Amino acid sequence: MELRIFTEPQEGASHEDLLRIAKRAEDAGFPAFFRSDHLMTTGSGAGLPGPSDAWTTLAALARETSRIRLGTLMTAATFRHPGALAVIVAQVDQMSGGRVEFGLGAAWFEGEHQATGIPFPPLGERFDRLTEQLELITGYWATPVGETYSYTGRCYQLTDSPALPKPAQSPRPPIIIGGKGVKRTPALAARFADEFNVSLRDIPTCAAQFERVDAACHRLGRDPAEIVRSVAQTVCVGRDDAEVGRRAEAIGRDPADLRANGIAGTPAEVVDRIGQWQQKTGVERIYLQLLDLSDEAHVDLIADQVVPQLAR
Template sequence: MDLRIFTEPQQGASYETLRRVAVRTEETGFSAFFRSDHYLTMGGDGLPGPSDAWTTLAGLARDTTSIRLGTLVTSATFRHPGVLAIQVAGVDEMSGGRVELGLGAGWYEAEHTAYGIPFPPLGERFERFEEQLALITGMWATPVGETYKFQGRHYALTDSPALPRPVQPTVPIVVGGAARPRGAALAARYATEFNVPFSSPQETAERFGRVRAACTAAGRDPQDLTYSAALVLCAGSDEAEFARRAAAIGREPADLRENGLAGTVPEVVDAIGRYAEAGVERLYLQVLDLSDLDHLDLVAAQVAPQL
């Protein structure tokens, strides 16, 4: 089981806070540091305010040396895909080829209105998401010295040099969600990894099954994809430590146990085992208290060796 750390900086985090978490992520042996791409808090004051995902990942590319870096997920409503392709390729170069791009259609209307970002209806957002996947991967696949053209309903590129190219031959693309027919088909066509966020093992397995079926229908080996899940992490070496961490993030222990990777170390290990049985190969551990670096130490020292 590949374990990654996943953060929600819109809830309140300075760059220095993120840097400390990312560095500890690397020091303790997790494979990656991912962050959300949001501009508005979802509860609380969100101080000191939002940070841009790709700006902070650029900084972390220079402040870390080995962990993978990415978004879960970048909203297709936030950036023109041509600009996003340039940004991601730039951060990939800064990191020495450690970047991954999670991309989604966008959903949080309030952050769009708060910062003057257009928020089209769901159908149009999904159309834009699909065109962005095609456009970005098309740019990165264009040989150096040739030009790229794209004509969609929402985006058009003419005689683009499609530069800069990422350092990696292929930047991994993470697509996730409910795996409804259209989404599953897009994952089968473009994704390197399919992610199911905050769902039960049974529901996670069902969504994986739909993506595997979409791969088969598209003539792609379903084993080409990595299958992952994202879940809230709240672990303790004993019940008292678990309860303290639950209180720190404003969650009830019973709710966390039912809907996350939560409890004492043996409970967390057992929960991870249930997701492994559902087909999960990679877990994004959503860490909500970014000041609690001992939480990462505990999981690295006591949970990871048992998997």
């Protein structure tokens, strides 16, 4: 089981906060540091000092870290034109020395689109756009150097693009697709995904969605084992109940709710909870949603007292 750190900076984080946690995660031995892609708080707080652009952040972190992998859960397909996004992701992959993982989703939060003036089409059109973005970006990266790339879709068109730059990773950065849609989401995963993620859902919901992805793979003649199964869950670990309670209070959550609907409790409880996830869903990777970015000791505790038990 692999544990990764996942942050939600739109709820309140400066770049310095993200850099500090990313470097702490790298130093503690975590294999990856991810962030969300939002332009406005999704909760009830003020979200100060305000949102930050996901790919600007990852570009900066790429130059300030050396080992840890970097990515998004999920880049919003509504925010950026895919031709430009192909350039951005390839460049950050180069800047990191080939450490980028590319999560792409249809976007869901209408309020942030209204607040920034970005169009928010109906769900069906958002999935049309997501599909074409995946086709366009993978085609762009796959075009040999020296050749040009054209794409004609209903939503997007490219004509004679030099399709540069290329990512550092060959043939491309890993692609992560996720969500709970029962038809189009599994079908897209079967076509494009190296990893499939379900975030902040319970075990039965995740297990059922993984089964849909497996079925979609079989329909395409693809081995489902080629796709890594992952989930994201809120994390709250303490050496004892009192410390769990303090960390839960800091993020405005109830410890009992976190134990039931997250990865929470003492290290022993958390290891047992992760075992339940693995047994019931076959999940291989868990993104630990770290909501209090001022609590660096939380990262150290997980690395020191949870990760070694999973390795054994």
